[in-house]
Amino acid sequence: MLSRSQEKLLRYLGGFPDALSQAWDVPREVSLPGLSDAMGVVRSGLNQPLKALLDAAYISVRVAHVIGGGARRRQVYHITESGRRWLHEHPEEATKASTATASKAPPTTALVGRQAELETLTNLLEKHGHALVGGLSGVGKTTLLRAWATRQETDVRWATVDQLSDAVALVAQWTNGAEPIPEDLEAMVEHLDVSGPTVLVVDDVHRVDPRHQSTVADLLDGLLGRGHRLLLGGRLPVPDRFDWPLLRLGTLPAEEAATLLGEHLDEVTRLDVAKALDGHPMALNLYREGDPLPEAGADIQAFVEQTMLDGLSDDALESLDDMVLFPRPLPSDEIRGGDHIGELDERALLRWSTNNEAVEVQHLIRNVRRTMLDEGRLLALHRRAADHWEAHLATPAYAVLHLYHRLALEEEGLEEILAPQFDRLMVDQGGALAVIFDRATQQRPEDEQLHYWAGR
Structure with missing residues (x-):
């Protein structure tokens, strides 16, 4: 007789094809961190149920390359023929499946408790047509929003804000970047309105830079006026224009x-x-x-x-510090120190975006670690990052990161960096450039060259 946690694990692994057990590259979902996210328990909490399933020969374990998890191979788990036979002999009671799709939603994490909060969120949305889920870092705002989205029978579209996001970036996420996004706000609303009213989520809304807060708020107002329903998630306090009917999320009982x-x-x-x-x-x-x-x-x-740092290897700590400076989630196979992603992931220090395509440090971890770094260390990390992204200037998204870190160093030579690529970057990364230059001119108001480029 399997325990509840053992059965839940086995049914989860049963959702992956048998061919995966022979694949060289496997998804993060079948590694220990992926299983932990899906089961809603800490990594160590899986040791006992995994061992029981291994002893019963219902699952197997091997080492393989985890996609996006660095070069080092990691332990992954697969269901066996005996495990599938058990599932066949013990069919799960049928439940109503959601037909919702949550575009660009981060990977699903099991929800613990929060049933009252889910109901409150639904009521707020029905009453007002818009709502904000707010609370401390790490308290579970994103997890609650994801869980709510998967329970809906209508389409739910997802966008996550980073430090460089503007209104165009949000619309691109909601539409999966399938078509060019118009820059005019009214045209953006029309662009989203083609498929009719839907539910739109904006997570981490507190991260909208002051440069873009007005245009993002105007976009949201325009969408509300067309009958779309909107949900925001963010750390409190949020900017005034996002101060919507609030579900304040506390810690768990x-x-x-x-x-x-x-x-x-x-x-x-x-x-x-x-x-x-x-x-x-x-x-x-x-x-x-x-x-x-x-x-x-x-x-x-x-x-x-x-x-958070206890027991980390020196290489993993260096990788963590590099990632603390990320202005946006980045593909793990492109970042410096990506080979040590696995160690950080095992320690639950990372946050993954859609389909585990990009990664960043958990926001609470990032905020705490950054306060531990002195100015000299921060400048050294910016230098290291600038050197790394200098080898990737052909890609506009990475060329902007190079500029972001070079400006943080407050060095001469801005003309040589910007002149060859400014026009190209404005087309693809205009919103990010606006944030970068706005911050730089505030920090260095006397720099005439900086004001010249910011005004272009």
């Missing part, structure tokens, strides 16, 4: 938070850990057996600072 830790710990220990970490989902995902727990009332940020 201890009893629900304890389930994130898996069945390998006894119930009393799980509750003690959940209470000590105040039910904070990200902190619980970082927890490993033996970690010192914070005193009652202590800052979760302090726990994160103490535990």
